[in-house]
Amino acid sequence: MKYVIGVDLGTSAVKILLVDKQGAVVKSVSKAYPLIQERTGYSEQNPQDWVDGTTSGLVELLKDFDGDVRDIEGISFSGQMHGLVLLDENNEVLRPAILWNDTRTTAQCQQIYEAVGEERLLQITKNPALEGFTLPKILWVKQFEPEIFSKAKAFVLPKDYLRYKMTGRLQMELSDAAGTLLLDVSKKEWSTELCELLELDPALCQPLVYSHEEVGTVTAEFAAASGLAESTRVFAGGADNACGAIGAGILEDGKTLCSIGTSGVVLSYEANDDKDFGGKVHYFNHGAPDAFYTMGVTLAAGYSLSWFKETFAPDESFDGLLGEIGTVPAGSNGLLFTPYLVGERTPHADAAIRASFIGMDSSHQRKDFARAVLEGITFSLNESIELFRQNGKGIDLIVSIGGGAQNEDWLQMQADIFNAKIVRLTTEQGPGMGAAMLAAYGCQWFDSLKACADAFLQEDKEFQPNEEAVAAYRKLFAIYQNVYGQTKELNKKLLEFRK
Numbered sequence: 001m002k003y004v005i006g007v008d009l010g011t012s013a014v015k016i017l018l019v020d021k022q023g024a025v026v027k028s029v030s031k032a033y034p035l036i037q038e039r040t041g042y043s044e045q046n047p048q049d050w051v052d053g054t055t056s057g058l059v060e061l062l063k064d065f066d067g068d069v070r071d072i073e074g075i076s077f078s079g080q081m082h083g084l085v086l087l088d089e090n091n092e093v094l095r096p097a098i099l100w101n102d103t104r105t106t107a108q109c110q111q112i113y114e115a116v117g118e119e120r121l122l123q124i125t126k127n128p129a130l131e132g133f134t135l136p137k138i139l140w141v142k143q144f145e146p147e148i149f150s151k152a153k154a155f156v157l158p159k160d161y162l163r164y165k166m167t168g169r170l171q172m173e174l175s176d177a178a179g180t181l182l183l184d185v186s187k188k189e190w191s192t193e194l195c196e197l198l199e200l201d202p203a204l205c206q207p208l209v210y211s212h213e214e215v216g217t218v219t220a221e222f223a224a225a226s227g228l229a230e231s232t233r234v235f236a237g238g239a240d241n242a243c244g245a246i247g248a249g250i251l252e253d254g255k256t257l258c259s260i261g262t263s264g265v266v267l268s269y270e271a272n273d274d275k276d277f278g279g280k281v282h283y284f285n286h287g288a289p290d291a292f293y294t295m296g297v298t299l300a301a302g303y304s305l306s307w308f309k310e311t312f313a314p315d316e317s318f319d320g321l322l323g324e325i326g327t328v329p330a331g332s333n334g335l336l337f338t339p340y341l342v343g344e345r346t347p348h349a350d351a352a353i354r355a356s357f358i359g360m361d362s363s364h365q366r367k368d369f370a371r372a373v374l375e376g377i378t379f380s381l382n383e384s385i386e387l388f389r390q391n392g393k394g395i396d397l398i399v400s401i402g403g404g405a406q407n408e409d410w411l412q413m414q415a416d417i418f419n420a421k422i423v424r425l426t427t428e429q430g431p432g433m434g435a436a437m438l439a440a441y442g443c444q445w446f447d448s449l450k451a452c453a454d455a456f457l458q459e460d461k462e463f464q465p466n467e468e469a470v471a472a473y474r475k476l477f478a479i480y481q482n483v484y485g486q487t488k489e490l491n492k493k494l495l496e497f498r499k
């Protein structure tokens with residue numbers, strides 16, 4: 001039997017899947033690593049933690065492998081997007097990576113608008129300047145850490161760094177490069193115009209490769225450390241949302257994805273680059289050749305739930321914490337949560353906003369709070385769905401993936417709040433499966449990613465909207481939408497008291 005491996009370098013953990021030629025996940029391993037949050041708005045990780053977690057994860061994955069490791073033909077990657085990894089002339093890491101959910105760069109976003117102009121930026125990158133994207137992070141290091149910046153010879157993204165440590169070759173993969181704000185998304189090339197306007201050396205930008213492109217094999221050193229064979233073919237991989245789309249079969253027009261990982265994403269396939277959302281949703285290159293996708297992002301989706309669990313129920317499992325939410329009615333007995341723990345992106349690009357519980361009552365119990373957290377996250381994602389619907393997209397069926405798709409009450413809640421049929425696949429690990437599919441396609445097991453999706457992906461269960469709950473949530477959503485405007489100024493006043 002032949003196999004491929006998909007490595008999903010997430011924000012909370014690296015998840016590694018061993019997948020056979022039928023698309024079955026033979027074994028999976030997850031290795032968690034910490035977030036470094038020194039100040040409010042800061043979010044960093046140590047790139048060495050990604051490499052160590054992946055190496056020890058592979059060792060564990062291959063521990064009882066009873067075949068020849070050379071039968072693992074290929075490996076590919078899905079990576080948390082936008083994180084800045086700065087490298088010196090020896091490709092050594094210069095500082096901790098600044099992540100996608102780090103929002104310290106509001107002033108640098110302004111600087112980009114002043115240097116480039118809003119319209120021109122949108123023409124080239126198809127996206128607005130948002131704190132989470134990589135370019136403002138580069139400008140922040142240039143301004144505040146000039147000594148470090150003077151040593152920088154390259155920047156890459158998280159999974160591109162991991163792949164470099166596996167192969168010894170440094171490249172940037174296209175679907176992830178789209179999230180840097182330095183790529184001409186339509187031309188699929190680095191924008192020298194943006195580099196010039198922002199006084200950045202274009203040599204910082206590494207050669208671009210496509211998601212399914214073979215970029216080398218595993219070095220002898222990495223093979224010895226991980227147990228992989230040196231012959232294992234390495235394929236570039238993709239941004240986690242591009243891979244999530246592949247792993248959920250979002251490979252043709254009309255298909256929609258909801259992914260609840262640390263972030264939350266509503267994503268729609270785009271065959272072309274010609275739609276105009278005016279920068280209200282992100283517009284990036286897909287991992288599927290020549291395609292694109294649009295998406296709205298909730299910064300703290302699964303993260304809101306993890307925060308709630310770690311703060312109020314640290315010794316319980318997610319299933320334990322959520323065990324009773326099915327007994328709480330829609331609307332959590334009048335308790336409403338907005339998930340703005342680290343600011344927000346869609347539809348409110350606002351780094352200063354923070355979360356709220358509205359309507360706390362002495363009758364509320366922990367289960368009401370747990371349900372309210374899930375409802376708030378799902379309302380936030382519904383704002384993206386509404387944006388898509390307002391732009392003429394019909395959204396009747398949504399494939400739901402990510403850690404959040406493990407809970408059936410949450411999947412039913414998604415059906416009721418989105419007023420759409422929700423489909424769960426046999427694996428909720430869409431990005432890891434998408435990465436494995438890129439390796440399978442790269443190894444020429446299939447003629448196209450679509451053919452691979454048809455062979456690998458299976459529906460597990462459907463969740464239909466319940467009319468009564470849909471009506472209740474429609475009313476609650478209207479109240480939820482008011483909370484942002486009502487708390488925006490209050491949160492600005494609280495800024496000076498934050499850590």
Ligand SMILES: Nc1ncnc2c1ncn2[C@@H]1O[C@H](COP(=O)(O)OP(=O)(O)O)[C@@H](O)[C@H]1O
Binds near residue numbers: 009262318410
């Ligand atoms: N059993 C569960 N039920 C509901 N949500 C869960 C469960 N387990 C994990 N989660 C949520 O999934 C998130 C992690 O999802 P994952 O897709 O692994 O994220 P990432 O790719 O960002 O590392 C956690 O933050 C948590 O909120």
Ligand SMILES: O=C(CO)[C@@H](O)[C@H](O)COP(=O)(O)O
Binds near residue numbers: 081
């Ligand atoms: O910033 C974005 C997308 O623009 C996030 O979706 C990151 O890509 C992190 O993803 P997860 O770790 O939540 O999967």
